Amino acid sequence: MLRSFHVEAGRLRIDEGDSLSLLQQAAWIDLLAPTPEEDHAVEHAMALSVPTREEMSEVESSSNLYRESGASYITVRLVSRPRDQQPKLAAVTMIVTARQFVTLRYADPTAFKLFCARVDKSPKVIEHPRDAVLTFLETVVDRVADILEEIGNGLDVLAGELFAQDATSTKVAVEKDLAAMLRQIGRSGDLAGRARESLLSLTRAAGFLSGEENGDTPHQDRNEVLRLKTLQRDIKSLLEHDAYLLSQIQFLLDSNLGMISIQQNAIIKILSVAAVIFLPPTLVGSLYGMNFEHMPELKWHLGYPMAIVMMVLSAVLPYWYFRRRGWL
Structure with a gap:
């Protein structure tokens, strides 16, 4: 699907179509699982290449963060949790030129929906491409923070059930459904691990934008520099919190396995x-x-x-x- 976003007199207009004039005048172009024809239309309108899905999935930094033909290519990984499915990482590539902001993706994670809602509320955030990138990264960081908070709350509930003060009798230990707790701990660990991978990709993206990874410092205004520094501090703090959650998950996992052993011994x-x-x-x-x-x-x-x-x-x-x- 190909959508182009236009800002006219402070209002947002969304068009679906691949006409050359619409694409060239758009402030933001969003490609969701695009067809080869849609890829070609964007490449023709912007005179640049659009990465393939295989190129987006590569893990080395040189394939995820680079400049080509006057445009910056930034690929980050977002936590996606489709309904009734295991969480996974979805790659999102941002192409930033002097006039336009392009996003390429093959999934629809919640963070992207939140960014769309933010753009709909305040269209001016996509008038300047670098502002759009920073706003998108800030939205992703907020979403990861929500995920980590959700994991932490779930672990608190599990810890309360696992170490309940009245769970000292053999009868309670035998009847406790420790297998279900083990599955919940495993799901929390999987989600925390994917959140960490997402945060690491955001760390590299923020460093690329600030010019730290390629040795040069692009022209940035003071507000942009402050936003980048705040973004990097937030990512660092979330990485530390994620590391704490992973250690807590390991502790609960070991404790749960110990309780299973006690349960078996009681039987x-x-x-x-x-x-x-x-x-x-x-x-x-x-x-x-x-x-x-x-x-x-x-x-x-x-x-x-x-x-x-x-x-x-x-x-x-x-x-x-x-x-x-x-x-x-």
């Missing part, structure tokens, strides 16, 4: 105690089940009640002893 203990309790009655029953001729109790009229009493006592006494020692 084995119950089975072992049950075996010990029923072993003496089984022994008594086996003794009097033998078919020897000379057994005095066989012809005694109180022999059967005596055997029943012996089996009950041999089961009750171990149970009472285990309860007294606190093993049950």
Whole structure:
């Protein structure tokens, strides 16, 4: 899909079409899973090349951050969470020229939707291409911060359930659904890892914009320099927070595995105690089940009640002893 955004008298106008005049006059061109014809139309209108999907997926910085034909190419990775699917990273390439801002993507992450809403509310942010890039990166950083906050809140709930003060009895430990907790911890770890990858790509993009990675410093006004520095500080703080969350996830993972071991041991203990309790009655029953001729109790009229009493006592006494020692 190809959309062009125009700012006229402070108002935003969106057109869908690949006519040469529309593309050349647009302040922002958005390509979402474009067809080869749409790619060609943008290349013809702007006199530059549009990266392929394979080129966008490359991980080396030289393929993600470079200047060509007077345009800057910046590829970042955003966390995308399609409904009922695992989170994944979606590459978004920004092409910045002196007059226009172009975005190329093959997914529709939430951060991009938030940026579109921001543009719709304040169209002037795309009047200057570098302002548009900075606004987009700031929106992505805000979205990653929301994701990390969501992860942190979820981990707090998991920790509360895992280390509940009343979860000291064997019954509670056995009944707790630790497998479901393990899956939740795994999902949190996966999401935190992808958020970290996104933040690292943003770090490289911010450094590229400030001219730190290619050794030159492009002309920037004071406001842009301040925004870049603030952006870099925010990214650094989020990386530190993400590292803390990953360490907390590892701690909860180890604790959960320890609880699973305790749970299994509790089950084995119950089975072992049950075996010990029923072993003496089984022994008594086996003794009097033998078919020897000379057994005095066989012809005694109180022999059967005596055997029943012996089996009950041999089961009750171990149970009472285990309860007294606190093993049950």
